[in-house]
Amino acid sequence: MSQTMTDFADVACGVIERWAARHHPEASNFRWVAQAPAQDWGYDPPAWTRAISEIQRDFERRIGFAIPLPPAEKRKTADFTLLKTHYLLVRKAETKSGQTVLKALL
Numbered sequence: 515m516s517q518t519m520t521d522f523a524d525v526a527c528g529v530i531e532r533w534a535a536r537h538h539p540e541a542s543n544f545r546w547v548a549q550a551p552a553q554d555w556g557y558d559p560p561a562w563t564r565a566i567s568e569i570q571r572d573f574e575r576r577i578g579f580a581i582p583l584p585p586a587e588k589r590k591t592a593d594f595t596l597l598k599t600h601y602l603l604v605r606k607a608e609t610k611s612g613q614t615v616l617k618a619l620l
Contacts, residue, residue: 520578526607562589573603
């Protein structure tokens with residue numbers, strides 16, 4: 515019996531794309547990848563913490579389990595490009611689930 519693997523990268527892309535379309539339409543269609551929320555949109559730590567929490571909740575809802583993303587780590591992502599934040603979400607989901615790309619290839 516084969517186990518279906520969740521493509522965390524696709525899910526993270528979709529979640530961030532939907533968030534960008536709602537909050538920063540000029541960055542939709544994947545123009546968000548190079549945007550850093552603090553630098554490019556002027557997010558302060560509390561505002562970004564709310565935004566990344568919204569992204570995280572949607573990501574978790576779509577993958578079916580919670581990932582650890584403490585408040586200090588959320589605040590740090592305000593200075594990252596959203597592509598790096600995407601990577602962080604994917605990596606945390608892979609680690610928690612044990613579904614890493616290398617394991618999927620075996």
